[in-house]
Amino acid sequence: MSTESTTGSTPTASALLESLQRTGYLADEDLATTVWLAGELQRPLLLEGDAGVGKTALAQALAQVQGAVLVRLQCFEGLDLAQAAYEWNYGRQLMAIRLHDGQPGSVKASDVFSRDFLLERPLLKAISQDGPCVLLIDEIDRADEAFEAFLLEVLAEYQITVPEIGTLRARHIPRVILTSNGTRELSDALRRRCLYHHLDYPTLAREIAIVKSALPEADTRLVEDAVQFVQRLRHEDLSKTPGIAETLDWVRALYRMNHHTLPEDMAVLLTTLGCLLKTREDRFALGTDRARQLVEGRRTVGVAEKVPAHAVAS
């Protein structure tokens, strides 16, 4: 292996990177390579990371890039097969039986247990697509372990077994993206079937680029200052760290309030912080002084201001 690490990804991965960029999703090269590889190896991709780092958005952007149908399965506690894969349409089955009731050749079991009477839920829907499809299994850590075990068949073989009909295989292998917030440890079996990528909060430059591409009309100075503030805020001990969506909300709010830079008046700034801080404790922890320190952090304050603050505290 050459020791020279080159900056560019492979042609195909970089093409994917560019097309993701065109849809407004700014991925880094590693992520683009991983997504591309998942397609090449036909393996599901497991994305982990804090809430608001762009896990779900990646699936949406990928579907847009590939012109694919996005099928989304939102996981929750108690999710079962009937809600995730398929269910028999009992109503239609009964109706079919009643309709054929008086007729000479009565209805056979195979008549009512056919594909027509099957209600497609997200997993089956993704498997039976004729064209390209992106299957997003969102927040898999919220689902039960039993459901995780069921997923293994779907993810490894891209097939679902319906006892009355047989095994339904995918006509077109869907691109599968699983996301997890890490509230529960996923099983090793599931992890091993997937490629893994841990999404972290974006770097300063990338986040500025993301906000600029989402809000091109906002002032550059405002975007840069606001993103710097959020980046510093993430180092604070918060119970809910603001994600990219929160940054976008905040910049949008400031823009709508006709600010071209961060407001000098801390009272105004604090009123808009509801976009970033979503719990009472976090809001309480960030007072006027702390907010000012965070805003002015770029001008190497700290020392002069920390001393009196420290003295007051002690």
Place this chain on the structure above:
Amino acid sequence: MSLQPALAPSEALAGFAALLRDHGLTVGVAEQQAMLQAALRLGGLREAPVRAAWRAIACHSAREWRLWPDLFDRYWHPERLRGTVRVSGQMRPARDLRQSVQQMHEQMQEQTGSAQQPPSTAKSGPHTAADAPPSGAGDSDPGSPRAMGGASRHAPQVEALHRRDGQMWLPQELGELQRLARQITARLRPLPTRRWQARQPGQRLDLRRTLRRSVAWGGEPLAPAWQVRREEPPRLFILADVSRSMEAHAALFLRVARAFAQAAQARVFVFHTRLAEVTPLMQRDSAAVQEKINAVTAGFGAGTRIAASLQDFARVHARAQLRRGAYVWVMSDGFDTDEPAQLADALQALRGHGARITWFHPTRTLPAAAALQGARGHIHRCVPLASLADLAAARHLLH
């Protein structure tokens, strides 16, 4: 002219996979094949994409994700390695020449001694419930040099070396420990949730599902569906101090932690100046667990930063899992190189997440460390743990 043949790519990859496995990553044949395939498809020897692709294949969790850059460089670019990190480490990262010579002499003495003695029960494990010396007087006295932690190092260290080969656990002791772990786990309160889950038979009729099922029989509820309240297993986090002052006790702590990792799916961390998760090493049944943990902690420097480690634990490692009803067990003597007040703050933050903190200390009474004394108010329970017998005695307190 004979040229030494270069290592085949698959062999080099196998060596890399072995290194990854040593650090707890699950890299089997399937992963290696995928890695080769990825390298082929990436169609070149450019490092950045291969590195990213292999990372996606070999890593399966956030812990492994964080380990990756270091492991990759360690194997493919040993020249970039900083001098402090070693591939496989001993327990003591830095030791001066005099100490090394002393250690060598002791080892030689012990070897000759053990050659003369029959290897049977000459030195039975000091951690047995029956003859546990720490529960006697002597070293477990809080006023004794051991309790002063890093302050007085010489006497405990000799003893630690002596103890090291006495750490052979008899199968019945291991069985006893596992039984204890299961008993204690059963007593930990499961987390009740507001949710109901389907179960036959259950406490409550699931009306919606019953009606839905009855459609299949034309509206007759022939197969009622039932529900029970859903309970989550208790979340247990064990943080074991493996600093020098705890050297003599770390082995016992790790044994206990391992028993709980297997019985209660506890997540296990070790710390002295930094915190590292060792859960995957604990869940695997291997004789060389201690060695591997040594390797993980080899880069750690001197001192014990309990408060910083606890903060790191709460903010990074267990961020999403620390909730109401989580159990955090800290196994340490409480001698902290951070400011004493920081420990109280760190513990308070942990409690703020709703965790119940139990502090296991190797001495009879709570160590006199200022940090620990100051933080006493935030600790739910303090339990002495110097032997298996102590754990057995404490089993009624741990719930």
